[in-house]
Amino acid sequence: xxxxxxxxxxxxxxxxxxAEFSKPKDEEAAKALGGTLRETDVAIYIHIPFCTxxxxxxxxxxxxxxxxxxxxxxxxxxxxxxxxxxxYSRIYKDLxxxxxxxxxxxxxxxxxxxxxxxxxxxxLSSLFNAExxxxxxANPEDLIDEGYVSDLIDSGVSEVSxxxxxxxxxxxxxxxxxxxxxxxxxxxxxxxxxxxxxxxxDLMYMAPGQTLEEWIRDLEVASQQDVNEITCYPTLITPHxxxxxxxxxxxxxxxxxxxxxxxxxxxxxxxxxxxxxxxVEIYGYSRRExxxxxxxxxxxxxxxxxxxxxAMGFTGGYEYVNVHFIEDYIDTTLNGKLPIAGARRVNxxxxxxxxxxxxxxxxxxxxxxxxxxxxxxxxxxxxxxxGFDKAIPLLKMMGTIREDxxxxxxxxxxxxxxxxxxxxxxxxxxxxxxxxxLKNPWxxxxxxx
Numbered sequence: 001x002x003x004x005x006x007x008x009x010x011x012x013x014x015x016x017x018x019a020e021f022s023k024p025k026d027e028e029a030a031k032a033l034g035g036t037l038r039e040t041d042v043a044i045y046i047h048i049p050f051c052t053x054x055x056x057x058x059x060x061x062x063x064x065x066x067x068x069x070x071x072x073x074x075x076x077x078x079x080x081x082x083x084x085x086x087x088y089s090r091i092y093k094d095l096x097x098x099x100x101x102x103x104x105x106x107x108x109x110x111x112x113x114x115x116x117x118x119x120x121x122x123x124l125s126s127l128f129n130a131e132x133x134x135x136x137x138a139n140p141e142d143l144i145d146e147g148y149v150s151d152l153i154d155s156g157v158s159e160v161s162x163x164x165x166x167x168x169x170x171x172x173x174x175x176x177x178x179x180x181x182x183x184x185x186x187x188x189x190x191x192x193x194x195x196x197x198x199x200x201x202d203l204m205y206m207a208p209g210q211t212l213e214e215w216i217r218d219l220e221v222a223s224q225q226d227v228n229e230i231t232c233y234p235t236l237i238t239p240h241x242x243x244x245x246x247x248x249x250x251x252x253x254x255x256x257x258x259x260x261x262x263x264x265x266x267x268x269x270x271x272x273x274x275x276x277x278x279x280v281e282i283y284g285y286s287r288r289e290x291x292x293x294x295x296x297x298x299x300x301x302x303x304x305x306x307x308x309x310x311a312m313g314f315t316g317g318y319e320y321v322n323v324h325f326i327e328d329y330i331d332t333t334l335n336g337k338l339p340i341a342g343a344r345r346v347n348x349x350x351x352x353x354x355x356x357x358x359x360x361x362x363x364x365x366x367x368x369x370x371x372x373x374x375x376x377x378x379x380x381x382x383x384x385x386x387g388f389d390k391a392i393p394l395l396k397m398m399g400t401i402r403e404d405x406x407x408x409x410x411x412x413x414x415x416x417x418x419x420x421x422x423x424x425x426x427x428x429x430x431x432x433x434x435x436x437x438l439k440n441p442w443x444x445x446x447x448x449x
């Protein structure tokens with residue numbers, strides 16, 4: 001499943017989401033960040049790029065590191081994060097920002113001990129006058145020590161998204177994961193015993209050689225765990241992952257067929273709701289009406305302030321990409337400069353399309369009243385003359401979506417189409433951005449896709 005695997009939707013994504021990023025001057029970036037923030041309720045994303053190994057199909061910004069070297073590098077990195085946060089605090093000093101969510105991804109945020117999260121959150125609280133808790137992504141092998149987990153939770157970590165990926169040892173090996181099934185179960189137990197407020201577990205399907213029966217078994221085992229949410233992601237293959245060449249050379253088995261992909265999607269829809277997990281996103285199933293592990297909404301809709309090496313942010317009118325090389329990131333902040341490697345302006349129509357795509361094809365429902373409150377126009381008025389204006393009637397005819405006076409909703413029949421749209425976008429836009437910015441720390445111009 002690469003960026004050309006979704007046929008028409010891969011083609012449309014490449015046409016609709018064309019973008020050009022340019023390296024901004026520091027004062028230019030600061031002015032754009034300050035002048036384009038569309039709302040004062042903002043989310044914060046922190047990227048922790050360090051990994052003690054590389055997963056076979058990882059498409060993200062990651063820096064391999066030995067555990068013995070981690071302490072020395074973390075101190076430098078956390079200081080750089082604080083310097084970057086302080087720059088944004090100065091940019092927004094005259095705005096009464098309200099921090100509504102903080103989450104950390106990677107890389108491996110669970111490699112960061114509690115004492116560093118305390119420092120990060122204390123600085124965020126001071127700089128943005130916010131009461132701070134954080135949600136982090138975690139690997140099971142990092143959370144098998146009860147004392148370490150307790151310290152994480154005590155430091156302000158209130159939500160954890162645990163990268164279980166599979167309860168099948170063979171699938172874990174294919175994915176290049178370093179934990180065992182027992183590690184996953186122990187990590188969940190430790191999080192609960194430590195008082196973690198919300199726990200999500202990630203599962204991966206469409207792994208090379210994986211069968212439908214193996215996937216169904218993973219869903220069944222996952223639904224028996226004491227977790228609040230289960231998210232299910234297909235295995236995406238990007239050219240800059242180590243698994244891309246292995247598959248091309250036939251050194252690992254091929255992925256299941258697209259027909260099996262469809263059956264795996266509907267297995268999630270049939271099994272998890274029957275066990276008390278409601279579909280809150282096309283890939284996310286939650287036991288709670290009032291909570292889900294939120295990341296994609298902020299990235300697509302904004303406002304999101306991204307901090308760290310490889311982080312991306314979106315004010316609503318300005319999208320930026322931080323430098324993807326750790327030494328450049330640290331040195332740039334030491335020099336008092338924003339570590340932005342590329343940025344671009346985003347107009348109101350594009351932002352509206354991003355919002356519609358996220359709400360309808362990821363979150364399953366686009367509420368028309370909420371749309372009008374945010375954009376000041378009706379849905380069909382704002383997107384008139386765009387490709388989206390033409391696509392919605394077609395999707396209704398196909399039975400993919402339905403519309404009434406209050407909302408536009410994804411149908412069960414449309415779930416497979418929504419997945420193709422979603423993953424075509426992920427592979428051709430954010431994954432392409434990472435791929436390009438891993439080639440050169442400071443390119444003058446990058447075209448996506």
